Amino acid sequence: MKLRRKKAFNETTFLLTITITLFFAMYIAGMIVFKNNGFARLQVFLNLFISNASLIVIAAGMTVVMITGGIDISVGSFVAMSCMMLAHMMERSGYGAIHSVLIVLLTGIVFGFVQGYLVSYLKIQPFIVTLAGMFFARGMTAIISQDMISIKNPMFLSWATHKIYLPFGGYTNRKGVLVIPYIYPTVIIALIALVVIWALLRYTKFGRRIYAIGGSETSALLMGLNVRRTRLFAYILDGFLCAIGGILFCLNTCSGFVEQAKGLEMEAIAGAVIGGTLLTGGVGNVFGSLFGVLIKGTIETFITFQGTLSSWWTRITIAALLAFFIILQSLLASSKLKKRR
Amino acid sequence: AQESAAPAASDNLIVVGYAQVGAESDWRTANTQSFKSTFTEANGYRLIFDDAQQKQENQIKAIRSFIQQDVDYIVVAPVVETGWETVLKEAKDAGIPVILSDRMMDVSDPSLYTCWVGGNFIKEGEDAGKWLIDYLKKQGRSNEKINIVTLQGTIGASAQIGRTEGFGNIVKTQPNWNMLAMQTGEFTQAKGQEVMESFLKSYPDIDVVVAENDNMAFGAIDAIKAAGKTCGPNGDIIIISFDAVAAAFDSMIAGDMNVSVECNPLHGPRVAEIIQKLEKGETVDKIQYVVEEVFDTSMDLPAVKATRLY
Amino acid sequence: MNEKLKRITHYRLFLPLICLALVLLVNMIKTPTFFHLSIKNGVLYGYTVDVVNRASELVILAVGMTLVVASSAGTDISVGAVMAVAGAVCCYILSGGAVSVNEYHAPWILGLLAALVAGTVCGAWNGFLVSRMKIQPMVATLILFTAGRGIAQLITKGQITYIRVESFKLLGANIPGIPLPTPIFIAIIVVLITSIVLKKTALGLYIEAVGINPTASRNVGIKSKQIIFFTYTFCGLLAGIAGMIATSRIYSADANNIGLNMELDAILAVALGGNSLGGGKFSISGSVIGAYTIQALTTTLYAMGVSADQIPVYKAIVVVIIVTLQSEEFNRYMRKFSARFAARKAEVAK
Amino acid sequence: MEEHQHVVLTMRGICKSFPGVKALQDVDFTLRTGEIHALMGENGAGKSTLIKVLTGVYELDKGEIRLEGIDHPIVNRSPEEAQSKGISTVYQEVNLCPNLSVAENIYIGREPKKFGRIDWKTMNRLGAELLKSLDIDVDVTVPLGHYSIALQQMVAIARAVDMSAKVLILDEPTSSLDELEVEKLFTLMRKLKGQGVGIIFVTHFLEQVYEVCDRITVLRNGQLVGEYPVAQLPRLQLVAKMMGKDFDDLASIKSLRKHTPAEDVVISTERLGHSGTIKPFDLQIQKGQVVGLAGLLGSGRSELARCIYGTDRPDSGKLHVDGREFAASHPIDSMHAGMAYLPEDRKNEGIIADLSVRENIMIALQAKRGVFKLLSRKEQEEFTDKYIDLLQIKTSDRDAPVKSLSGGNQQKVILGRWLLTEPDFFILDEPTRGIDVGTKTEIQKLVLQLADQGTSVMFISSEIDEMLRTCDKMEVLRDGAKVAELDGDRMSQESIMASIAGGER
């Protein structure tokens, strides 16, 4: 039969294109507006990655669970718990850096397993499970220690402060010091994790099942996919990524305390959504989330470069830019969809 | 690196990047205001202000951004004491001196920052304790058993740690003082009230409430009144508080609060002084306390309040 | 007898009620004074009064949140921030912009109305984004979640604005001569009015229909977008009311702390009440019970002297236990398990 | 032939009950290799339930299932397990993932791999080839949700067929297909049969049963009526067995019509169009007239209906209702103008799954009355009972959630919903899809009754017979444009087919 088909295009790719285009538009706008303040320097761009390395990994994990139609709001607290564990183990309990890191990774897997079990096998709503997870991890952080612990473990610090210099883009600042662009190992780890997750989602059965159950859980079940196990693994993967994220976060801040990483979950969710992931599941891409995070980072960089905003204006401006972006994205998407109809 | 400081930018202003915690309290707002009114173009400065919304990550980002913006000095009021190694090293590598305000930083290498300006929380706590000794002596209750409860600040905050420790130092010297309970009221009035309500039900005879900031004290006062008790100089319960913001003076004048130990937020001028010295190439003291007083109801409070800026 | 028991256990609110009872039972054992009531200054006084009193804002928010969840299968995470905005607007009007006043600069009712309008406007903005712009609820409300406290601070210029007038405290404390705190009554009134409206009109049905299947609802003539818009606006209004209570309790606008983290508790209350966060069928009474359960838990932990920043751990454990007990899947496992157990026992008996 | 057929699947004493309903009681079923076995029964007889018990979607309460080559009774705990044992299924409602590409939907769970990773190229190529062999030419890389239900149904079939199982189950696969596609499906089924696959086939089209099936098992009210070779069970008897009573033949329906339509035009369109789907269209419907829309899949029949009703907004032309120009901004406007619309996509646009039967029935009338005039509980129950009775809706309770009803009964609920609003103009898009013969006749009668009472009806169906029986006038569509308007004697199977096929007329 001859079939008339609605114009071939794919929401995911489309939203991703919007996001990437808007990101570059925004960044270039920043270079023009703040051209006298050094916004165009390579290091400013690299700082986006340095400061957001952990968020990139966490947003990737968030993307995975969001594709299944779930959500994980425990990530911020979990990061705090990871940092506290690292700090406490290395500074108070005499563990080595490597052991501590491995234990945190394991904890991430266990944490993901428990949350995943509750979500997939007991069918409790993800929001509630991870809300409990959020409370639990934050409270546990306080139970481990109510102090602020600085990490002074030499090995850990050497990881944290090991600059990897780039061979180009250096400049001399006003103090006459030659500043050479650099990144930290955290950035490389984050990017590797991102690529691995991307490949996992695209090229493995597990990855495709995640999309399938997000698209329609009943259908996936009736098509003979093991929905529960897939979802469980998605949360385990998320837990593992959160642990990596926690470690990267700790490499950036080198300390543990109760209030750490508050609200990180919202940043991760915002990053994923701006990157074109649907909270309803089935649609999403980790690279989208990467750009979502970078967009948020760029907005924040604008604010620091602006440099005169008071606290309230900072919040309002961030929200306004966020609103602008979300609404623009929604308008573009819906006008495109209309054309399709 | 300070000698090599290049002459200021074309407009000859000294560029200062200030990474503030947020605007979580009146104290903080007064502190910000102090910086904004000191580092004006008229005074020869350009201030780049960044508000971290109470998040350390944001402050780290801000410091990195200051480095890229080629500021002459970085001033940080750290959200927390820990975790600054990496980014301070970046500032040092770029040759930019860092001045700390309000809270300390816990770093392995003290040369990472130039100096620190702030109040002495432990001393504040001790001052409060000493005030109580005097006050009880005046009332002739020195040998009575005194039951105390403490509304702590947000656990882990420097102010909470310092004030708890300072007051604790005095408690240890007074065998007749009995610390019934300590619970955090998270520096807010509402939580202070809620926790105080709970204290009042569990402990029928409380003599002294130590609230680690004024807001929690206000909440505690409300809870006490609601429970049918009285507080203040003429009441059943003695209220000791910290910060001495304007509202605390109102409360003392109204006879609800006994004492408030000042925590001076006006760090701006002090930091400006330091920067001037550094510009001239002089060395500065590593630790610089700001002056702090104790205000209680025995003073002419309306007159004192009129002279205060916050 | 057995039939009757079954009927009771199948009653929708059975589990939420059991949970509340359990929390209270723990109290009875752990803190014997928990149920003591006494009269002080003509006012009822005791832990239980505190629970009911302190839960008022949460109850009010939970009502609005229930409707939002039911109609849009999404949550409004901005309610806490909206409370702060409402409080700030009110205090700004009443103080005329000063930091602390001892008398009103404008009639009290004007401040109240302004606060409610502010809440409603915020809700309408969320509703607009969700219903018209088709933005996912959590993301749409993320905007006000981020901006709300900023707006509130902008209004109060970053300072805590005090209204030191006795009558201002009435909304959050006791009206002289009435033995219970005012918030309790406000919460009851909100719950009653909402339930009556939902019962006496088709609104409840519409909300459920839209939450379950917006396309089909549209086809049968329900204006899905309007309904969703309405629930968000109403949720905003209720957040405004809750904000007024919270403000009145501390007779000041504290932009940073009013309603802090309340959104999470409100969502939790909805879920503990046995409502699905996936939209559709809902029960207001369930959410209300959920809200009281959460507050009872918090007060209990305070009474037991648990440190505030460790409280979340216990809260998490209790929440997980409660939702697990409520989960159908879990009950299925249990039934299967007990059937197998019975079978084995029968075998052994043979 | 019978001799070298052996049994591939037996089900013995199968019981399954849901709260309030005994969906299956002691049902036996036997499937042999290389046979097409029809599973017949009225709506709610338990056909889908039997299948779902077999494939592990539902847990069975009692009974025994045996599969060839396994020497102990099997229990499938999940569709995954059933699939791994060689049972592949197309379920009643299209059950695929709309967000995945067409090719993925076919291959998910068994993707072709290369170097341990999914080989997209091969998958897309295989998918395209497979669909090509069914004569379907689509872009397999596009998300499935972009295609019509019919196409989705074909993809689901392709998926099940391609898994080349021992047992293939097709639960009403033909309900949304047109005749050409049904033919293609049958060719395919015969081929598989030749390869020795046992096929279970559920349908409400009796002709189809007699065309392809070898054996029939009849269920009634969850109980087994019997198993018969097709040759020994003539049509009328089959229907009698399904319904448990004798059945008056379909052919006589048209004679029920008493009145001819009045002259006054109720609905007329003037070059009504919607870019991309329907070209400017002129149509007139008189009071009490039944107008049929004929055409192939995707010819734009549903689109036209949607434009008239106002779920989609036409972007050119005019619509007149009772002579006055009318533009609906929301379906509620159309409802106030006296329209009613039964959509073709029951699952997504019709039922409100979690609401009860009662609420689903009363909701349209309620919406018409407005939010403040709530129907009293008593009225609601009266109305509900009336339509449960009138349409013989099988439900345990008027307050049972509508999602617990069988597919056909859900359709009746929606029908009842609209009848309750007493419309002047009723748009029925595939109203008989998934409905058993008995009820089908009832619905056809109902349509004629409505017309007699002065209601105008727009009737869309893939079954030309059915339309011939009920319609006064037929509009034939092709590619969104009207190619013929037939009435009276010019209306016949041949003339319609000819118009659809595109002969010059």
Ligand SMILES: Nc1ncnc2c1ncn2[C@@H]1O[C@H](COP(=O)(O)OP(=O)(O)OP(=O)(O)O)[C@@H](O)[C@H]1O
């Ligand atoms: N999940 C369920 N919960 C409760 N009752 C159910 C459920 N599924 C089916 N039923 C009931 O079981 C009976 C048999 O339904 P089933 O879907 O098997 O019918 P069917 O023969 O496939 O009908 P149709 O031809 O309409 O598809 C019906 O009365 C239906 O209401």
Ligand SMILES: Nc1ncnc2c1ncn2[C@@H]1O[C@H](COP(=O)(O)OP(=O)(O)OP(=O)(O)O)[C@@H](O)[C@H]1O
């Ligand atoms: N095979 C197809 N491929 C892509 N899009 C299609 C296909 N068939 C229909 N559509 C689209 O689906 C929508 C519905 O078509 P429509 O339902 O009006 O046709 P129809 O004649 O009613 O067919 P059906 O018998 O499937 O109901 C239209 O937007 C049409 O463009």
Ligand SMILES: [Mg+2]
């Ligand atoms: Mg069926």
Ligand SMILES: [Mg+2]
């Ligand atoms: Mg159609």
